[in-house]
Amino acid sequence: MTNNPQEPGRKGLLIVLSGPAGVGKGTVCSHLRRISPDLVYSVSATTRAPRQGEQEGINYFFKSREQFQAMIDNxxxxxxxxxVGNFYGTPRSFVEDMIASGRDVILExxxxxxLQVKNKYPQGVFVFLMPPSLDELKMRITGRGTETEDVIEKRMNVAIEELRMMRHYHYVVTNDEVExxxxxxxxxxxxxxxxRERLEPYLNKWLEGVTG
Known part of the structure; x- marks a missing residue:
């Protein structure tokens, strides 16, 4: 019998990383995966056609519209x-299989x-990524150089509404420096x-049959 309840039979976690557009979710997630190679990236299902070099089960699970609709229905x-005319989603089975095997899964x-995920999987760990300031967020959005002032204003309004949703998360992390x-x-x-609530089931197994 092991002396460490954190090892055998330990379930993994679903870490949901979210935040407003332009906050740097993709950059943070990519760096996190480089420094934490055991972290599993959640693979999405999509109805769009594979692009050159994309692989089934690595980049996406590629589905027909009928298959995707069946996943919704079930x-x-x-x-x-x-x-943009295609469906995207997070398969429950992939996430649950990885977690059952003890792997931590990150979903960006x-x-x-x-919020949809939290409704269906409330035991997940929900992390809200914050910009250092609204001015910095606007600089990141305008720094792309692809949007008009009108589009930038609309994106900032959406971002402000999304920032108000942080109350639904367990943790808030400011993305001042990626590292x-x-x-x-x-x-x-x-x-x-x-x-304690994650470790208690394993500790209770230790105590089964113990008297006194």
């Missing part, structure tokens, strides 16, 4: 949305999708694995 998705997603933000997220993951 409640097989933690969240889904339609974008927009705010509305994160620092990633270290905070890694600390959150480590702390979550040490929570």
């Amino acid at each position: 409640d097989e998705l933690l969240e889904w949305a339609q974008y 997603i927009e705010v509305q999708g994160a 620092s933000a990633c270290e905070r997220i890694r600390s959150i993951i480590a702390a979550e694995h040490c929570k």
Whole structure:
């Protein structure tokens, strides 16, 4: 029998990383995966055609519209949305299989999708990524150089509404420096694995049959 309840039979976590557009979710998630290679990136299902070099089960699970609709009907998705004529969603089975095997899964997603996930998987760890300031967020959006002033204003209005949704999350991390933000997220993951309610089932197994 092991002396460490955190090892055998330990379930993984679903870490949901979310925040307003332009906050740097993709950059933070990519760096986090480089420094935490055991972290599993949640693979989405989509109805769009594969692009050159994309692989089934690595980049996406490619589905027909009929297959995707069946996944919706059978409640097989933690969240889904339609974008530019195609459907995208997070398969429940992939996430649950990884977690059951003890792997931690990270899902990088927009705010509305994160709220869908929380409704279906409330035991997840929900992390809201904040910009250092609204001025910095606007600089990141305008720095792309692809949007008009009207579009930038609309994106900022949406971002402000999304910032108000942080009350639905467990943790808030400011993305001032990518490396620092990633270290905070890694600390959150480590702390979550040490929570009493996660370890208690294993401790109770130790105590089965113990008298006195």
